[in-house]
Amino acid sequence: MTNAAQANQPDNDTLDMHSPNLVDDNVQKISELFPNCITESEDESGNLKKSVDFDLLRQELSQSLVEGGQERYRLDWPGKRQAILEANTPIAKTLRPARDESVNFNTTENLFIEGDNLDALKLLQESYLGQVKMIYIDPPYNTGNDFIYEDNFAEDTASFLERSEQVDEEGNRLVTNTESNGRFHSDWLTMMYSRLKLARNLLKDDGVIFISIDDNEQSNLKKLCDQVFGNENFIGCAGRITKKSNNKGEFWSPNFDYVLTYTKDINYTRPFFGGVNFSAYNLTETEGDRKGEKYQLVRLYMSSLKNRNPEQRFWIDCPDGSKIIPPGQTFPNERPVLGDGIWRWTKDTFNKNLDRIVIKEVKSSNLLNEHKQPAKWNVFTKTYLSDVIANASAKPNSFIENCINQTGSHDIKSLGIPFDYSKPKTLIKYLMEVARIDSGDIVLDFFAGSSTTAHAVVDTNAQDNSKIQFIMVQIPEKLTDDTAEHKEALKFCVDNNIEPTIAEISKERIRRAGKQIVEDNKNKDGIGDLDIGFRVLKIDSTNMKEVYYTPDEYSQADLDNLESHIKEDRTGEDLLFQVMLDWGVPLSLPIEVKEIQGSTVYYVGIDSLVACFDTISTDLIDEISKDDPLKFVSSELAITHDQDKTNIKARFAQLSPDTQVKFI
Incomplete structure (x- = not known):
């Protein structure tokens, strides 16, 4: 044999x-x-x-x-066409808010979506189409032991899932993809294809996606991404050292993985940033248009500069009335000789940038005063960090050496959370830096795991006084004690009275990381404005009742049940978020809940959207109209008579004519 x-x-x-x-x-x-x-x-x-x-x-x-x-040159596998169909097929699901699991629910701009990431990507298509600047994902590497999503293309009903035993009682549909599976590579490719197609839609034109992967599927993933994003939008594959020493493997001892990188459109994407010495920019502007910006002082005279341009050799007035000039043999208005010192700037540039000039009294200066004696002053220019970043031409090395896995373990364990295989926070921060992620940008991770990405975003915001937003997506995968890596995490969940799922570990990490970052930066200006919150939204079935029967099949009991077209267990806030999804309203907008005329009224984004699902009266409409909302939505159950709908629209047309009125 x-x-x-x-x-x-x-x-x-x-x-x-x-x-x-x-x-x-x-x-x-x-x-x-x-x-x-x-x-x-x-x-x-x-x-x-x-x-x-x-x-x-x-x-x-x-x-x-x-x-x-x-x-023909292409990557094919059984299930590819079905994956395309699945990506394009709509779903009757929604996102339901979970206030008690959130932090700063009303004001935070960060999102944590709990559920199947394929459903989440579909639900985000309207509100976040073309809005995400960076995606980072760390999907299953398909080692033979990983869990992957068992997607179903023939039917999308609970009966199929129950019959095929793909879900547990919580609705999870993850399966172990063992190498004995006849469709080992096909299942993994199918899972990734539909998700990447949807993820591409969410990227901005200059957006970028980073995907961590190892040798098992790296070659297949490259071909897959070439099809989804276009080969012309492939911008590199970096290697990352995962561990310093490793005695595993039969031949090579593996100690690195890959970060596959694509952009939405290469024509819009700026070159990556190669980095600067951030610690050198140790001063902060205290006034003017650039207040709060980091800068460093750079001498206006440098001895290495040698030319005979008379426009770069001129007297500068000091605070005590004296004048200074670089060392040399000639003085204005003589033409400099070779060897005379010159300023970095011409006199015209100097005069145009007086707000960036700092003249300081120093112990030792190599400049000369008007008596041709050593001066006691020196001249500096403010060099702003943001300008250096914007104009930097250096590119990052495609081999990442200082983001090993052990650092990731330390990151999460420092929060008192036991969880293995967490990516290092430094890796995500580094990728955000090279991709030039800035305030107002959105970072998405739809294989969130323990939410290293969210931790990195909040840490970066604290460091740079920025306001980058995150969206995490994680299925509530159950923790069990049959694997060593889950055993400690399971005990942690039990001890802390939280559900034993990776999603719960993920949320707890963000809570603890936010508190720790605030404590570590408590003396830093602006730390009180840091957004350490996140809004938890859970994927669930639609808020509307499903109708399966034709009219002649209804019984009296069925008719009684259809008195309301909204499910009985759904709240006004549930309805609000489904409306936000349908209307493409960003799910991160601030929400204010008001009591007006005895009814609960939701104000989203100050007055971008106003919603009320309680009984509506004329007085209520009059009060809301004073705010001139862009959109108003209610439920037909909130009106007593059919003609009331017409009256409400007419009232808004009279008092707030620009308001768009809708009913569900």
Whole structure:
């Protein structure tokens, strides 16, 4: 028996109780001789398994060109067309707010979405189309032990999921993708394809996506992303050192992975930023238009500058009335000789930038005064960090050495949370830096895990006084004690009375990280304005009742149940967020809840959207109209008579004519 055949023998002692499958044996033998001829295909029952590409096999066995199917350069696999269909298929789901699990719910601009990331990406299409500057994801590496999403394309009902045992009682549909699976690569590619297609829609034209991956699927992922984003938008694949020493592996000892990088449109994307010495910019502007900006002082005279331009050799007035000039043999209005010192700027540039000039009394100066004696003053210019970043031409190295996994473990354990395989916060901060992420930008991670990305965003905001927003998406994958990496995390959840899921670990990390960052920066100006909150939104079925029957099939009980078209367990705030999704309103806008005329009224984005799902009266409309909202929405259940809907629209048309009025 060959080594390969032995490797395929089952590990247990269970008897097969059937005769050998000779076809499988033959496929295995061909695989040993011609591995390039082995593929994955469906059998008559629709099951995927290893099979032989006979056109390729014929070519391998022929000394002349063999006619076969049309050749083309592309990546195909069973399930690709279904993945495209799934990405384009709408879903009847919504996002329901969870105030008690959120931090600063009304004012925060950060989002944590709990649920299947495919559903989340679909739900975000209206509100965040073309709005995300950076996406970072760390998807399953497909090692044979990872959980992947078991997507279903034939039907989207609870009965299918129950029948196929793809979900637990919480609605999770993750399965282990073992190497014995006949569609090992196909399932992983299918899962990634639909999600990447939807993610691309969310990127800004100059947006960028970073994907961490290892050797198992790196080559397939590159081809997949070439199709989704376009090969012309591939902007590099960086290597990242994952650990300093590692004795695993049979041949190479693996100690790095990849960060595959694409942009939405290469024509709009700025070159990556190669970095500066941030610590040198240790001063902060205290007044003027650039108040709050970091800068450093740079001498206006540098001895390395040598030319004879008379416009760069002139007297500068000091605070005590004296004059100073760089050392030399000539003085204005004589033309400088070679070797005379000159300023970095011409006199015209100096006069135009007096607000950036600092003249300081120093212990030692190499400048001369008007008596041609050593001066006691020196001249400096303010060099602002933001200007240096904007004009920097250096590019980052494509090998990342200082973001090892051990740092990631320390990051989360410093918060008192035991969780393995967390990416280092420094990696995300570094990627944000090279991609020039700035205030107002949105960073998305739809394989959030323990929310390293959110931690990195808040930390960067504290460091730079910026207001970058994050959107995290994480399915509530259950923690179990059957794996070492989950055992401690499970105990942590039990001890802290939280649900034992990765989503709960993720939320708890953001809470603790925010508090720690505020404490570490408590003496820093502006730290009180730091957004350490996040708004928890959970994916659920639509708020509207589903109608499955034709009118002649209704019973009286059915009719009684349809008195309201809204599900009984849904709140006004549930309805508000479904309206925001449908109308494409950003889910991060501030929300103010007011009591007006005895009804609860929601003000989103001050007065961008006003919603009321309680009983509506004329007095209520009059009061709301004073704010001239852009949009007003209510429920038909909030009006007593059909004609009231017309009256409400007419009232708004009279008092606030620019308000768009809708009912659900």
